[in-house]
Amino acid sequence: LATSREPLGVPGEVVRPLGPLPVGVALRLLGERGAAARPGFSVGEDREAAEEVCRRLDGLPLAIELAAARLRMLSVRQVAERLDDRFRLLTAGARTVLPRQQTLRAVVDWSWDLLDGPERVVLRRLAVFAGGCDLGAAEEVCADGAGPDVLEVLGALVDKSLVVAGPVDGGMRYRLLETVAEYARERLVEAGERGEVERRHLAYYRELARRTDPELRGPGQVAAIARF
The missing domain is CATH 1.10.8 (Helicase, Ruva Protein; domain 3)
Structure with missing residues (x-):
C-alpha cells in the first residue's frame, strides 16, 4: 500500500482515488x-x-x-x-x-509548481467553464496549438487530482473544484489570456447553440441541454 499524488504507473498497480470528504x-x-x-x-x-x-x-x-x-x-x-x-x-x-x-x-501553489507548461495552460483555461465541460469544449477552448493534445493533458491533470472527471450521458465531463477554479482564474488573468479564452468559449457555445437549436424542440431536448 502506497499513497501518492498521482498513479505510479507500475505493473499490477490498482488505483484507489481518495476523494473529498462526504x-x-x-x-x-x-x-x-x-x-x-x-x-x-x-x-x-x-x-x-x-x-x-x-x-x-x-x-x-x-x-x-x-x-x-x-x-x-x-x-x-x-x-x-x-x-x-x-x-x-x-x-x-x-x-x-x-x-x-x-x-x-x-497548498495550491505547490501543486501548480509541479505542473509542466502545457498542464498549466490547460488548467488555467479550464477556469472559464462554469460547471465543467465535455472533451469537445475543452479541446476547442483550451488548445495551445503547439502543445500536446488537450486529451493527453486532461488525463495528466485528472491523475494529479486537479481536474475531476465523471461520466455523463455516455461521455465524460471535466470540472474544477471551486478552490482550484479560483486559483486558475487568477493565473489566467496573470497570463493575459482571459479575453482570448473567453472569446473562444463564447464562439464555441454560440455555435453549439446554433447546431443544437432544432433538438431543443423535440424528444432529444433533455440530452441537448445536458451538452451545455
Whole structure:
C-alpha cells in the first residue's frame, strides 16, 4: 500500500482515488477543529453556514482545518461569507506543519509548481467553464496549438487530482473544484489570456447553440441541454 499524488504507473498497480470528504465527515471535522479553536463551538449553532463552508471548500480536509482556525475570531457565517476571498482568509495553519500546508494558497501553489507548461495552460483555461465541460469544449477552448493534445493533458491533470472527471450521458465531463477554479482564474488573468479564452468559449457555445437549436424542440431536448 502506497499513497501518492498521482498513479505510479507500475505493473499490477490498482488505483484507489481518495476523494473529498462526504458532507457528514466534513462537518464533523469542522466541528472538532472549530471547538479546538473556540471552546464551545458546534456546527449546530449555524448548520446551514457550516455546510456551505464544507461545500465551498470542496470537502478538502486541510482547507476545512484552516477555516476552523478562523473560528477563533469569526462566526461560521462570517467565514462562509468571506470564502470569495478564500486565499486571503485561510492563512492560519499550524506552525508545526510544512510551509506548503500553512495557507490554502501555499497548498495550491505547490501543486501548480509541479505542473509542466502545457498542464498549466490547460488548467488555467479550464477556469472559464462554469460547471465543467465535455472533451469537445475543452479541446476547442483550451488548445495551445503547439502543445500536446488537450486529451493527453486532461488525463495528466485528472491523475494529479486537479481536474475531476465523471461520466455523463455516455461521455465524460471535466470540472474544477471551486478552490482550484479560483486559483486558475487568477493565473489566467496573470497570463493575459482571459479575453482570448473567453472569446473562444463564447464562439464555441454560440455555435453549439446554433447546431443544437432544432433538438431543443423535440424528444432529444433533455440530452441537448445536458451538452451545455
